[in-house]
Amino acid sequence: MSTVTAANAAATTSTTTAAAAMKKSMGMNKDDFMKLFIAQLQYQDPLAPQDPTAMLNQLSQLSLVEQSYNSNTALEKLLTAQNNNLSISAVSFIGKDITANGNAITLDGASAATVKFSNTVATDSTLISIKDAAGNLVRTITTGALKSGDSSYSWDGRDNNGAQLPAGSYSFSATGTTAGGTSTIASTYTTGRVDGVSMASGTPVLTIGSTSIALTDVIGIKGV
Structure with missing residues (x-):
């Protein structure tokens, strides 16, 4: 309040x-x-x-x-x-799980983080690239064949060497490859449970850990 x-x-x-x-x-x-x-x-x-x-x-x-x-x-x-x-x-968003346009991942250090994206066409494989807050590539994941539309992957928070990464904000991108060898850039989404609201800019901004999300970017909300 x-x-x-x-x-x-x-x-x-x-x-x-x-x-x-x-x-x-x-x-x-x-x-x-x-x-x-x-x-x-x-x-x-x-x-x-x-x-x-x-x-x-x-x-x-x-x-x-x-x-x-x-x-x-x-x-x-x-x-x-x-x-x-x-x-x-x-x-009213606090405590609810949301999906928003964006590519941020919040790693809390206690549980896996969900990486959600959407391919416009079916792909034989999709390369997920995860970077830390400094822009360093820390993990790459290659999925199997995916249908067009929304897909999600549970990231365990480990880097390419298997080391557990610290809690914090990360970002990701997803690039699919079709059966014909064509590359497609997937749309990415930020997901998570809202734990606060910031008014620092004069306009309400939702927060998931250290990640800030504008109300206008929210495309889905789910009660817990």
Whole structure:
């Protein structure tokens, strides 16, 4: 709940700056305009009062300034509500297993990690290449024949020498080879159980261990 509270606080701060933002873009806000208008009335020459038409024009301008201010305030409130809804939606993902567009693998050091990908055509074999956070190739896996569509492989977290790799974030790619010898690049997915939500960027981002996933990248969710 602290994440949602932080989002609300940020949204409230944004709303209170609406008048300041309008003053910056328009040169004045409605309070400035009213002070100027009253000052003109106070110091006008009684023998040569201001033209009524000019006064009406100024009042019309005041109305436009106030309408602009109200519109900005309404938009700020709308954005606040939208951000709150996004925060609540993001928090509801915690504890659920998701599939998202991406190629990240989170290795927790205690269990195997799932590598999920999709070939557009049937393949005789698929080469899975796994890299560590520094981009070093640590493991290559060659599968047997696969049908077109989604496939997954359980990686035990070991490198090509059989050594257990440390927990952390890894990435992978998958390249299939058809019966005719044609290479195909498979679509890759990030899978795992959501354990948190980050608001560091102002927009909710799901986390699986040290891996960050945008809400817009999520393509599947499964309750536990």
